[in-house]
Amino acid sequence: MKKFFAKILSCALAAVMALFVLNGCALITTNTERDMAQVIATVAVDEALKEDVYKRELVSAYNSQGYYYVEYQGMTKQEAYETMLEDIVKNRILKQQAKLAFTGATSINTVGYFAQANAVLDTDKSSYDHVLSGNNWSGKKFVDVTKTDSLDQFMTEFEYYSIQYDVLSSIRALVDGYKEEEDEHKHDAYETFQGEVRATLTASNEESGNEWEMLYDEEIKVVDKDGDFYKTLAKINKDAKLNLDLSVYTTKYDLALAVYKAYVQNFTLVDDRAELNKIIRDLKKLGFITSDEASRKTPVTKEEILDLTYFEDALNIQYENMLIDKYDLALQNEQEKMLASDEALYDAYVNMFNAQQVKFDKDYTAYETALENASNSNLVLYNPTVEGDDSYGYVLNLLIGFNAEQTAAITSIEGNAKLTKAQKEKAREDVLMTLTAKDQRSSWVQANYGDYDEETGKFIVSDTYCKTPALKTFNGDIYGAKSYVYHDSYDDEKTAYSYEAVKATEMPFDPFYANIVSQIMGFTGRNGVLATCGEDEIAKFKDLMFAFSTDPGSLQDNDGYVYSPKTSKTTYVKEFADGAKQIVNQGVGAYTVVATEFGYHIMLCSKVIEPTTTAITETKFIADLLVKDSIPYLFKEYQKARLVADNASKITSKFFKDNLDSSVEYFEKTYKDLMKEDK
Numbered sequence: 001m002k003k004f005f006a007k008i009l010s011c012a013l014a015a016v017m018a019l020f021v022l023n024g025c026a027l028i029t030t031n032t033e034r035d036m037a038q039v040i041a042t043v044a045v046d047e048a049l050k051e052d053v054y055k056r057e058l059v060s061a062y063n064s065q066g067y068y069y070v071e072y073q074g075m076t077k078q079e080a081y082e083t084m085l086e087d088i089v090k091n092r093i094l095k096q097q098a099k100l101a102f103t104g105a106t107s108i109n110t111v112g113y114f115a116q117a118n119a120v121l122d123t124d125k126s127s128y129d130h131v132l133s134g135n136n137w138s139g140k141k142f143v144d145v146t147k148t149d150s151l152d153q154f155m156t157e158f159e160y161y162s163i164q165y166d167v168l169s170s171i172r173a174l175v176d177g178y179k180e181e182e183d184e185h186k187h188d189a190y191e192t193f194q195g196e197v198r199a200t201l202t203a204s205n206e207e208s209g210n211e212w213e214m215l216y217d218e219e220i221k222v223v224d225k226d227g228d229f230y231k232t233l234a235k236i237n238k239d240a241k242l243n244l245d246l247s248v249y250t251t252k253y254d255l256a257l258a259v260y261k262a263y264v265q266n267f268t269l270v271d272d273r274a275e276l277n278k279i280i281r282d283l284k285k286l287g288f289i290t291s292d293e294a295s296r297k298t299p300v301t302k303e304e305i306l307d308l309t310y311f312e313d314a315l316n317i318q319y320e321n322m323l324i325d326k327y328d329l330a331l332q333n334e335q336e337k338m339l340a341s342d343e344a345l346y347d348a349y350v351n352m353f354n355a356q357q358v359k360f361d362k363d364y365t366a367y368e369t370a371l372e373n374a375s376n377s378n379l380v381l382y383n384p385t386v387e388g389d390d391s392y393g394y395v396l397n398l399l400i401g402f403n404a405e406q407t408a409a410i411t412s413i414e415g416n417a418k419l420t421k422a423q424k425e426k427a428r429e430d431v432l433m434t435l436t437a438k439d440q441r442s443s444w445v446q447a448n449y450g451d452y453d454e455e456t457g458k459f460i461v462s463d464t465y466c467k468t469p470a471l472k473t474f475n476g477d478i479y480g481a482k483s484y485v486y487h488d489s490y491d492d493e494k495t496a497y498s499y500e501a502v503k504a505t506e507m508p509f510d511p512f513y514a515n516i517v518s519q520i521m522g523f524t525g526r527n528g529v530l531a532t533c534g535e536d537e538i539a540k541f542k543d544l545m546f547a548f549s550t551d552p553g554s555l556q557d558n559d560g561y562v563y564s565p566k567t568s569k570t571t572y573v574k575e576f577a578d579g580a581k582q583i584v585n586q587g588v589g590a591y592t593v594v595a596t597e598f599g600y601h602i603m604l605c606s607k608v609i610e611p612t613t614t615a616i617t618e619t620k621f622i623a624d625l626l627v628k629d630s631i632p633y634l635f636k637e638y639q640k641a642r643l644v645a646d647n648a649s650k651i652t653s654k655f656f657k658d659n660l661d662s663s664v665e666y667f668e669k670t671y672k673d674l675m676k677e678d679k
Contacts, residue, residue, distance in 0.1 A: 036287030098327035151319035390565035393584035401550035533589025
């Protein structure tokens with residue numbers, strides 16, 4: 001599920017980790033215990049929830065995040081502190097509103113979310129309702145939780161232990177950072193290559209703990225015993241000596257919960273008293289813990305460590321962020337339940353279709369801009385008719401470009417007024433004859449994006465970056481390969497290589513096209529149409545682009561460049577525009593090779609936009625709502641996300657508008673000294 005609230009202080013634990021970095025630094029000028037304990041603001045959306053904001057919280061936020069606003073975003077010190085204070089206050093407002101919404105009636109919902117979820121019939125419950133109607137980590141029913149209960153009482157078992165794991169493991173890392181001798185693996189060289197690595201086709205995959213909770217009643221992916229997720233938890237199990245039998249867990253949720261819970265329950269720093277004393281000493285110097293706390297016996301248990309003010313603050317910030325996330329998801333869940341009927345959804349589709357028709361018929365540039373930005377979250381429903389036989393479409397471009405010397409020669413030819421048009425074309429053809437293609441992935445080799453084979457001296461690119469078998473071997477020579485052993489993030493021993501030089505083999509264009517491009521794609525000449533062109537053929541061509549294209553704009557995982565019958569002849573060079581027109585009008589799978597002042601372009605039509613001038617009928621629309629990737633299906637998902645995003649934004653804005661003045665009191669005198677600019 002997508003989150004629509006901005007995460008404020010999302011790097012809360014960075015303050016904990018920053019302590020090691022800041023040790024000995026003087027980012028703040030006032031650091032006494034009494035000074036840091038001053039109240040700089042109070043927040044009270046509800047009088048029963050009134051709470052103080054302490055100066056130490058602002059300083060901690062600045063150290064973890066605000067400091068970088070100054071160093072890297074050009075803010076003044078005062079602007080950074082003011083930004084961080086506003087963020088802290090906004091977080092408190094959202095947290096208090098979330099507490100009210102979960103436990104009691106608000107203007108947004110008639111009953112508290114916990115009561116609302118508990119009242120829904122079992123057969124009607126969404127996965128989110130099942131979570132909210134269950135028990136918290138301590139076994140207390142959520143419906144019995146009150147607005148004045150501590151933050152942890154709003155947490156499910158998974159949320160409670162995953163948050164505690166995050167905080168405790170960060171403290172563990174902080175302790176390790178204070179040790180005089182770091183773990184030997186931290187000196188291992190993971191990557192010797194320094195430089196910009198060529199773009200790849202990799203896609204990110206993010207999951208968060210409480211999003212798993214929202215999917216509690218669904219299967220949360222069977223654990224992949226060879227996957228990174230499993231290996232990460234296996235490393236935790238090993239390092240923390242938890243002795244869990246991980247093979248008995250079949251879902252990510254169950255496995256993660258077991259590991260996090262065991263880690264928290266077994267956590268101790270009994271053998272790290274010396275490092276803890278140093279940390280406590282530095283925290284006291286900064287005013288982040290009190291003299292009383294510093295004078296106690298060295299804390300070693302989970303309870304003792306989290307009882308220290310600084311770490312307790314870090315834990316509460318994590319709970320706070322999780323509660324805000326839960327509220328965001330509760331709002332989304334509520335809006336999805338209230339989503340219009342199929343008939344009303346169809347009416348919304350027709351309204352959007354008609355609006356686009358009016359806009360695009362009036363302004364074709366608006367239509368072309370929409371095509372350039374088209375995605376599942378930017379739907380184009382109306383596609384105008386094009387005069388003649390032309391169509392709009394998308395073209396993938398594999399450019400084999402000129403080198404600097406060849407580009408200079410082309411520039412000289414084009415600028416020579418003494419040459420006739422025919423002479424210029426002949427001279428350019430002579431330069432094109434010297435054009436060579438070469439594998440552009442030398443930085444992938446240097447960065448170990450695959451495996452080096454000592455026997456053959458070849459480098460095989462990982463499946464993550466290239467899936468076409470014929471393109472997986474880097475085409476070139478590798479010199480001075482030296483192996484080294486390192487331990488990856490899962491503590492597995494790995495072998496990698498550093499290289500004195502990596503040189504790609506240069507190939508004249510004609511043999512490159514005949515022996516590599518045509519063989520892989522099944523092209524029968526320089527112009528033609530593939531018998532079939534589906535996702536597999538498109539994926540092969542993209543692998544070719546990422547391996548050989550010298551056009552940075554082509555290294556995107558999209559449909560390619562938009563061809564417009566109206567504007568492409570002026571936005572692209574003539575030969576490219578003519579080639580794009582030719583293959584788009586031939587259809588998906590059409591290909592051609594054209595020469596321009598930039599080099600040779602191998603072009604493939606990936607998509608043709610058929611005119612859509614009549615809205616889908618209501619019967620057809622409703623029938624296709626469950627057909628994945630159909631226009632009705634995509635529109636429903638788009639409408640769902642759009643409504644939730646709009647409503648969440650409006651709700652958030654209203655919270656802040658209603659409360660930033662009326663519910664917040666600032667004590668400017670207590671923190672103004674922080675904002676004095678350094679001289």
